[in-house]
Amino acid sequence: MTEDSGTRVRRWSARAAYLFAAVTIAVPVVFAGVVGTVGLLIVGAGGVVVTTAALYWLLTRYGLLRWASLVIAALTPIVVVALFVRAHLLWVVLLAAAAALAALACARIALRPETSRTTAPELPAARARHPFLIMNPRSGGGKVERFELPRRAEELGAEVVLLTGQVDVVALARAAVARGADLLGVAGGDGTQALVAGVAAEHGLPFLVISAGTRNHFAMDLGLDRADPAAGLDALSDGVELRVDLGRINGLPFVNNASFGVYAEIVRSPAYRDDKTATVLRLLPDLLAGHRGNHLVARIDGTTVTGAQAILVSNNPYGTSDLAGLSRRERLDRGLLGAVTLTVASTRDAVGLIRRTRSRGLTQRTAPEVTVDADAPRIPVGVDGESLELDTPVRCVVEPGALRVWVPRNRPGTPPAAPTIDWLRLRDLAFRGR
Template sequence: MTKSIPTLVNSSGGAAARLGDKLAPTIKAAFEQAGLTAELHIVAGAKIADAVSEAAGEGVVAVGGGDGTIGCAAGAIVDGGGKATLAILPLGTRNHLAGELGIPGDLTKVAALIADGATRRIDLARVNGHAFVNNASVGFYPDMVEHREEMQARGLPKWLANFPAAGHVLGRARHHRLRLRLDGSEQTVRTPMLFVGNNRYVLELGQVGKRQALDDGKLSVYAVESGTPVRLAWIALRTILGRADTARDFAALAEVKAFEVEAHQRSIRIAIDGEVIRLRSPLRFTVQPKALTVIATPLPPT
């Protein structure tokens, strides 16, 4: 008798949408090859959290989509007691967390990994109760995401829409005056972007966008220095190339377990794992150490 796995897929995830009518048979065939049965439900993105809450018990629940979808699912599992194990089907556009967990892009290999059953416990971060698995940011990145979505609505593919969106936002970059309360002290920064990572993000060459650990129980806080649009573009380019100068490019750097950000506005836009929402100020960031159990490639012995 094959093991049955509740399987919930965001219908609008990047890779899921590209598969179209082939999505369901591809997933089911991959699971069958691994000796599993996918109890498959294609769900609208806005309903993922509710669907996961309903499906998650004490076994494995598989969720397909991008990092925003995975963050919603992770929050629902932890809010439900954290007894379920999350299996990630990388069906978004970038799938950063899946990559860091060693989860392959091929669904047949993913299903084999689920059948193998190797797990890790990782941290879950939150801002005003909203869960995120990777990062959250205030400033030009949320603005860029919104402009990119406008470009996509006009027919540009997501990867291509990033270029005019970045140019538009960097040319009009607004600086936010934010009060940070961390480690028992306060400091005010004027920055075009505040970035908060779930664990420490690496800025060295070839490692940008990656983390050395997913279970250190810390939030990394980066505030980009103020500057002209040309200087901001240069900072962005250096960071992408892994040549960021943390002493020169960032107004504030810290690793903390919790902190607050107060904006001058009553509410502020924030990108959470790439999804833009508006939250009331102050923004309260926390981390839940090793709160989430995930299917993952086993770590090499130390």
């Protein structure tokens, strides 16, 4: 049987990955010798450890120690490079690093899925007769007006309400349902999206996402075009339906994630809006040392984590390479929450985290329910970017398939996540024909 072009590309990419990996190992041995190679590894690894430790002290100390840590963190890479130059080995390091990057790139080409994954199966979507859209003119730096979203939506038969001042969007959505709206939608941030999505789920109505916010994480995971919010309106004339999950935290809906601990405490500070960097540097040492903030206890599918400094609970899990919920989720219909807890109590923990070792300070789990308790009756929680205070224990659950999202039939889609590098799989592709 003749192999197709895609299979040939994957096979030769796997072979190239092994070739570049061999070059990565051979270059320092050939040009620096075994002793020189060991020296390179010691200096390089030592530089990473010292820099990481200095950055940890920068974030966890005040005064003179903080400034000294900043100097060490800045100077260490320079010293490492200087040592390589002095030993006439900098070019060896750069060549080996280039070969390693080439091996990684080839491995990802070889292992990437042959077809892009979908957030959820597509279902037929009928035409909405009375769509109701809420638009926030302030979101995303004025995307609503810049892309003429109200005019375009009204031309498609939608009723549009622009948010001005403090408005109860849940009450707006419920009033629209009472008047006969058969679709609810939002052009705004993820926090507003979540509130209206909750109303749509309660009434079994389809929900329309228009990517007019700043980050638009939910839109990204739905495969929408974040660069062109107006493209989301195509779902009103030629759309398909995705049944996706909806998260609930103490009964409130969320579409992305809820964060506890350090991030929630910092965002709650009134000074955060005016000067984010200064606020983080001022609050972080006491938060990491446990002198400020609440003592958290997370219960995740039979696992209890005590004293975590940061907890992230997401509506479906993020990729294992993403600890902060800043990336993307491959699926939104698994019926599970993702849970990440982080405890960095020492320099050793910080180094272990940077090296991505599975230390006891990091847990990543999936579960249908996550409970977070604390030593206070109420705690700050960041829910889809909004700062809230919720009663403890805080209960997070997922409602499988609760949300009927309408998206355009033609959309960019969700690119497959970067594959995990599996050298055994690469060997099979390169040399065994499978």
